[in-house]
Amino acid sequence: MPLSETVEFYATAEEAERTLEGIISGSIATEARRPAERSDVLWSRGGTFEGVVDLVWPGGLRCVLSIAPAGEDSAARPHYRATRQLCGLGDGSGIGRGELEPLARLMPFTDSEAEEIRQDIRSVPNLFPGQPLAEYSVLFTIHHLSDFLPLIETAFALGVDPRDVMVIDKEYRYLHSERVDAHLRRTQQVRVRTYSELEAALTEHFELARRRRKRVLVLDDGGYVLPVVLDRMPEALDSIAGVVEQTTSGIRKVEHRRLPLPLFSVAQSHVKATVEAYGVADAAVRNTLALLPQEKFEGRPAMVLGYGRIGEEIANILRNRRMRVAVYDSDIVRLVSAHERGFSTDRNPTALLGRSRPLLVFGCVGADSLRSEQFHCIDWDCYLVSTTSRDREFALSELAELAMEVEPLGKLGTRYTLVNGAKVLVLGHGMPINFHYAESLPNRSIDLVLASVLVGACVLARDEPPFPVGIDVEAANAALRESGLLDSYYDLWRGETLASEAITA
Ligand SMILES: NC(=O)c1ccc[n+]([C@@H]2O[C@H](COP(=O)([O-])OP(=O)(O)OC[C@H]3O[C@@H](n4cnc5c(N)ncnc54)[C@H](O)[C@@H]3O)[C@@H](O)[C@H]2O)c1
Known part of the structure; x- marks a missing residue:
């Protein structure tokens, strides 16, 4: 202390x-x-x-x-x-x-602070009449960001009883982790358990739901719950009405498996693809620059691994910041796409890395985008930055094996000094950089995604028609379209744009 x-x-x-x-x-x-x-x-x-x-x-x-x-x-x-x-x-x-x-x-947040946070998260409350979630017990594995507060308040408005809630704290270092935690525990009076006690927390929650005769809805961000239940507590599967998954890495963990329950994929939805990637990329680059205020980036080489939704946006932002950007993706369609946009590319990531000698490497793949084969060729100082959940983006244990010294540098990250003298600084210890001592994207930018999570919960709670078992992306897209969420979001922000146009006219 x-x-x-x-x-x-x-x-x-x-x-x-x-x-x-x-x-x-x-x-x-x-x-x-x-x-x-x-x-x-x-x-x-x-x-x-x-x-x-x-x-x-x-x-x-x-x-x-x-x-x-x-x-x-x-x-x-x-x-x-x-x-x-x-x-x-x-x-x-x-x-x-x-x-x-x-x-x-x-x-906990003061009333003034909470009211301000609420102003930016306002898409969902009026879409579902009544209390469609009243009969459910809910497990939240959502980031401890300030936007969580209106999300959970809206869940209460939709009928969830705080006594039926369990929050799993992922134990990331967010800007306001402690105050969000204080608000959840002290003001909202909900149970909060940590990622390090995940299995015990799940057991506790399933037991609670059984006692209170409620079925469980899982609102997940990163596949924390379902893989554990499938592998280690299959007897609990019957009590789960459905899972809403917010991010790609959560989908990757279960997409190859036969799922006995419905998984509502916000992660792969059109809504999420439309609004989120740019915001995450922008927050990731902003936070990287904030952690390295003395570094000069203009004119220097960068590399982006994974030219998917987030990687594409990061590559564009870095190019706009006047960096020379190389891009690698294992999917030939994405590689051609990067090439056609004028990025330096190669079918071989090790060759591309050795040729471009990037100062800044952004990993946007999902796991193991750099392994010992690539680490072996690094003989210059560089920064590695991840956007992927937890510390899975780079094979850090393989990097540590090649290092003669591994130094934790506090908030900045971990520095690995390789035997050839090159210093590889893994920013934020390899955790997703947009969350590292930060609030990720502005709350207004995440409003639609969080609202989609609650729409998913309400759709899974509805008996008729039942949501299909497994991962049915089109069914999720259709449900999000039918919910009216996009219309209300468009009216809200277009209304604001029209108002400001009227002022400046
Ligand atoms: N930090 C955040 O706030 C946040 C938000 C959303 C998603 N994510 C995470 O960021 C990562 C990227 O998300 P996305 O939505 O862009 O996913 P995506 O599926 O759109 O992109 C991933 C890309 O990586 C490529 N790829 C796969 N294996 C590869 C390999 N071995 N080498 C090179 N390329 C490879 C794929 O072909 C794809 O183009 C995921 O791990 C996701 O969970 C983070």
Whole structure:
């Protein structure tokens, strides 16, 4: 536990005061944690709040909490800064530093922040009348991004009871992981378990659903649940009404298998293909540049592996940033497509890598786009960047075998120094870069995809007509079209465009 932590947040004076009380009550969750001494200095004036609270626990651990105005942000909204300073270790007779939750974990989003997040995620609520999800128990494996909050609120509006919810935290390092977690647990009162305890969490959820006599809907992003159930707990399959899958890697894990239940593929839908790839690519490149502020990219070589939906967008963005871009895809159709767009290409990825000597390598394949055969030919310094779930894009264990030194560099990533002296810096430790200490794409850009996930859930919950078993992409496309989602999205944003055109006319 660090001695000093700071979190900035957006709040009214009343919300700032409530936040301070929330931090204190969260720090004193049980009688055993009650501090021996507490002294407060609190005051409000001119519509702002300031407070300092000093807590001393038996054994000597001391904590000074403060909340004070931190000026306005770029949108002229009042910001506050919460600070927690810990002093000493205690003498071992009371609680220790490590027993306190991280500060941000005690800070759900304020009402002002939540309202702002809601404004950008607004496509689904009116599409399905009544409460079509009331009879279901729901497992969410969705990123801990701020857009998760309106998604789960909308699920409640569609009838889901918070007691029937389990969220699996993928344990990525998002910008607001801790605060999203605090909001889910403390404000929404739902169960959150981590990826490292996945199997136990699934067992717990299936048992809960059985007790509450509800069928299970799985809203997944990356194939976390179904492969585990198929392989290790097939007895639970009957209790699952269906799975909604949001991303390609989740589809890849099960597409070759005979599925005994319906899987609604948002991942392969026209809707997702239309809106998401550019946003992911843009966020991935932006975050890469933000992690390397001193690096010069213009005029230098880059390589993109996998010229699919995301890879194609990344290749375009890098070219627009004046990089010389080489592209490899194992599918000849995609390779020809890259060639026809003027990228440097080759049928052999190792030859292309050795020839172009890229400073920046983006992997957009899904798994093992670079293996020891390619790592062997690297004798220059470069950055490897992934857009794929978890750390599967590059064969990092094979890279480690070729390295004489492997150094974790904190937030930046891991540096592998090869025996020839070349330094290969794997940004974000090989995890998808658009999520690494970031919020990925703007919430408005993901609205339609998250709404599609809930449309999928509502369609799977409907008895008539039943959604086909297996992965029927056309049935998912038809259901998304019929839901009216695209119409309402188009009306919403076209309406806004027309309004701004009217202002400038
Ligand atoms: N980070 C995010 O927010 C995010 C969002 C969506 C998808 N993804 C992930 O990003 C990756 C790419 O997604 P996509 O939608 O572009 O998928 P896609 O299927 O459109 O593209 C993948 C491309 O890789 C090619 N390919 C397959 N094996 C290859 C190999 N060994 N070498 C070279 N090329 C190979 C395929 O031919 C295809 O063109 C997937 O892992 C997906 O799950 C990430």
